Amino acid sequence: MKKKQLEMMLERLEGFSQPSPEREQYSTPATVAAEMLYLAAVRGDIQGCTVCDLGCGTGVLAIGAALMGGNAVGVEIDAGALAAARRNADLLKAPLHLLRADVRTVELRGIDTVIMNPPFGAQKASQGDRAFLCRALQTADVVYSLHNRGSAAFIRSFVKPATLEEMYLITYPLKRCFDFHSKSVKMIEVEFYRIVRGSP
Ligand code: SAH
Numbered sequence: 001m002k003k004k005q006l007e008m009m010l011e012r013l014e015g016f017s018q019p020s021p022e023r024e025q026y027s028t029p030a031t032v033a034a035e036m037l038y039l040a041a042v043r044g045d046i047q048g049c050t051v052c053d054l055g056c057g058t059g060v061l062a063i064g065a066a067l068m069g070g071n072a073v074g075v076e077i078d079a080g081a082l083a084a085a086r087r088n089a090d091l092l093k094a095p096l097h098l099l100r101a102d103v104r105t106v107e108l109r110g111i112d113t114v115i116m117n118p119p120f121g122a123q124k125a126s127q128g129d130r131a132f133l134c135r136a137l138q139t140a141d142v143v144y145s146l147h148n149r150g151s152a153a154f155i156r157s158f159v160k161p162a163t164l165e166e167m168y169l170i171t172y173p174l175k176r177c178f179d180f181h182s183k184s185v186k187m188i189e190v191e192f193y194r195i196v197r198g199s200p
Helices: 003-010 030-042 061-069 080-092 128-139 153-158
Strands: 050-055 071-076 095-102 114-118 142-148 164-175 186-196
Touching: 003 030, 003 061, 030 061, 030 114, 030 142, 030 164, 030 186, 050 061, 050 128, 061 071, 061 080, 061 095, 061 114, 071 080, 080 142, 114 128, 128 142, 128 153, 128 186, 142 153, 153 164, 153 186
Parallel strands: 050 071, 050 114, 071 095, 114 142
Antiparallel strands: 142 186, 164 186
């Protein structure tokens, strides 16, 4: 499947109906999700792999991974988001395993790749990206994670002894939710990391 085709399919998915600010609920835009999945796919980390999305929300990354030939698993704490993820998977006829669990305590086995857009840590309740990174590195040898621009130095030291092996810049269309006058979108750049466990 071409990237554009994946993007168009993911664009059909529903997002959060009532996003919780405490849980930092935002859906990864289809353009960004498709790019993340393609970057992971060219490294051989999606097709034929068991791929887990930690904090899968309404499922865009997990469903995209399934459409690209991965055995996809989504983990999410919020029941409403999980119900939307199920509807989204059904809409695109994507096989998807969903698990309602807290990323801070869940134990997962047999996962090859984690791909995630974790809470950035702006809200305390979510414990931010650190808990997600810890769990991801306990779960899989290869972790893909999306972060604010300029996070690389922190992430590189936080993930040790795992290594931040690749870093990509992705353009992210950020909806300006607090703008009452328009639904304008601001383009920002975010960083997408490939982190590998167990390298010397
Ligand atoms: N992966 C989705 C959603 C990203 S938003 C996407 O790319 O579109 C982050 C998600 O993490 C939210 O759905 C939120 O409910 C979930 N989340 C936050 N804290 C969590 C926790 N402790 N355990 C599981 N999920 C959590």
